[in-house]
Amino acid sequence: xxxxxxxxxxxxxxxxxxxxxxxxxxxxxxxxxxxxxxxxxxxxxxxxxxxxxxxxxxxxxxxxxxxxxxxxxxxxxxxxxxxxxxxxxxx
Amino acid sequence: xxxxxxxxxxxxxxxxxxxxxxxxxxxxxxxxxxxxxxxxxxxxxxxxxxxxxxxxxxxxxxxxxxxxxxxxxxxxxxxxxxxxxxxxxxxxxxxxxxxxxxxxxxxxxxxxxxxxxxxxxxxxxxxxxxxxxxxxxxxxxxxxxxxxxxxxxxxxxxxxxxxxxxxxxxxxxxxxxxxxxxxxxxxxxxxxxxxxxxxxxxxxxxxxxxxxxxxxxxxxxxxxxxxxxxxxxxxxxxxxxxxxxxxxxxxxxxxxxxxxxxxxxxxxxxxxxxxxxxxxxxxxxxxxxxxxxxxxxxxxxxxxxxxxxxxxxxxxxxxxxxxxxxxxxxxxxxxxxxxxxxxxxxxxxxxxxxxxxxxxxxx
Ligand code: SF4
Numbered sequence: 001x002x003x004x005x006x007x008x009x010x011x012x013x014x015x016x017x018x019x020x021x022x023x024x025x026x027x028x029x030x031x032x033x034x035x036x037x038x039x040x041x042x043x044x045x046x047x048x049x050x051x052x053x054x055x056x057x058x059x060x061x062x063x064x065x066x067x068x069x070x071x072x073x074x075x076x077x078x079x080x081x082x083x084x085x086x087x088x089x090x091x
Numbered sequence: 092x093x094x095x096x097x098x099x100x101x102x103x104x105x106x107x108x109x110x111x112x113x114x115x116x117x118x119x120x121x122x123x124x125x126x127x128x129x130x131x132x133x134x135x136x137x138x139x140x141x142x143x144x145x146x147x148x149x150x151x152x153x154x155x156x157x158x159x160x161x162x163x164x165x166x167x168x169x170x171x172x173x174x175x176x177x178x179x180x181x182x183x184x185x186x187x188x189x190x191x192x193x194x195x196x197x198x199x200x201x202x203x204x205x206x207x208x209x210x211x212x213x214x215x216x217x218x219x220x221x222x223x224x225x226x227x228x229x230x231x232x233x234x235x236x237x238x239x240x241x242x243x244x245x246x247x248x249x250x251x252x253x254x255x256x257x258x259x260x261x262x263x264x265x266x267x268x269x270x271x272x273x274x275x276x277x278x279x280x281x282x283x284x285x286x287x288x289x290x291x292x293x294x295x296x297x298x299x300x301x302x303x304x305x306x307x308x309x310x311x312x313x314x315x316x317x318x319x320x321x322x323x324x325x326x327x328x329x330x331x332x333x334x335x336x337x338x339x340x341x342x343x344x345x346x347x348x349x350x351x352x353x354x355x356x357x358x359x360x361x362x363x364x365x366x367x368x369x370x371x372x373x374x375x376x377x378x379x380x381x382x383x384x385x386x387x388x389x390x391x392x393x394x395x396x397x398x399x400x401x402x403x404x405x406x407x408x409x410x411x412x413x414x415x416x417x418x419x420x421x422x423x424x425x426x427x428x429x430x431x432x433x434x435x436x437x438x439x440x441x442x443x444x445x446x447x448x449x450x451x452x453x454x
Binding site for chain 1: 127131180207208209210211230233234236237238240243244247285288289311312340341347349350353439
């Protein structure tokens with residue numbers, strides 16, 4: 001349960017403060033991710049997401065490497081995340 | 092060499108294996124701390140490749156496996172209350188307490204929701220104002236930023252119906268306790284890479300100095316593990332005791348500052364009872380006084396259970412390296428992943444489950 005899932009930052013929703021959030025893409029699936037610990041991440045960069053919050057930035061090679069080592073069920077974990085709610089879900 | 096074709100780069104792995112064998116003059120005993128590393132060592136056949144060269148003890152590094160039975164019991168009690176919905180990571184559901192698991196009580200109608208993130212539990216509280224939502228906050232320092240954020244979110248939303256049963260554990264005090272045990276066999280540590288991405292590794296300095304043993308921060312891939320093992324063995328052979336970082340591509344000395352601040356803002360260090368270990372000084376995190384209104388232990392009173400500890404599970408013997416999972420008399424007989432007697436058989440990162448799984452795959 002400690003392993004994180006790498007995803008690409010595709011859209012910032014809120015970049016400041018404890019409730020910073022971005023849309024992050026995991027192998028084609030987009031989820032809302034809390035970004036308070038990686039507010040310096042740029043669009044297109046990869047972050048490792050653990051239990052809904054990004055805890056580190058990684059380069060694309062490392063992201064691919066981590067993704068490959070995850071089992072199918074670990075990859076599916078992120079699908080269990082609640083999808084977007086509210087107006088930010090459109091777009 | 093059965094598993095070598097699974098390595099990302101078999102040639103590089105073979106070179107590392109040969110080098111480990113070449114520099115090793117006697118069978119050193121190392122401990123990998125993290126359950127993800129245990130899983131990878133078995134899955135890729137590294138532990139067996141190194142048999143007779145380096146002994147690997149499978150450490151306490153699976154938070155699900157070390158969550159204390161009374162905490163599981165309390166979670167079960169809460170889930171059975173009419174006014175409560177207990178939210179939990181899926182991994183916890185099959186972990187046995189002293190009187191059954193969350194899954195057991197769920198089949199008799201208890202209210203349990205598995206969530207991916209503690210923030211989803213906060214959302215559940217927002218959507219169900221008539222219910223008390225309690226999140227079962229287990230995990231190492233990697234998970235603490237997410238649960239700390241959940242508390243802040245609940246505070247921001249002024250939620251009166253959200254609380255957490257905090258059972259967070261800290262890795263380093265457990266490593267220290269193992270070293271202090273009179274029967275200790277650990278001569279070097281592979282420290283858990285992912286915990287260090289959050290917490291950094293500077294705090295291991297004191298461990299290295301005080302106990303004079305090598306600590307190498309190590310990743311999860313076969314080549315990472317082989318490099319970490321080689322670094323440990325090289326130090327041991329040279330009589331050295333240093334802190335090294337094999338996982339520098341992900342882990343910075345100070346970890347992630349923002350994540351550490353977040354954890355510090357919400358939690359303080361406390362003593363905590365670990366399953367199989369007993370109370371570990373400084374071995375856990377608890378809510379700071381200013382956040383205790385979100386503490387499920389204050390909001391609800393646990394019913395004291397008269398049932399004694401399970402006692403049969405040999406997890407402590409495994410975590411101290413005195414037996415391997417197949418040597419436990421219950422392994423594969425009374426204790427299987429389908430019907431686990433002890434927590435290490437539950438989670439895929441638990442040492443017993445990893446042995447069970449890969450022993451089956453090998454046959
Ligand atoms: S096999 Fe089962 S009873 Fe034995 S140590 Fe492992 S989890 Fe405990």
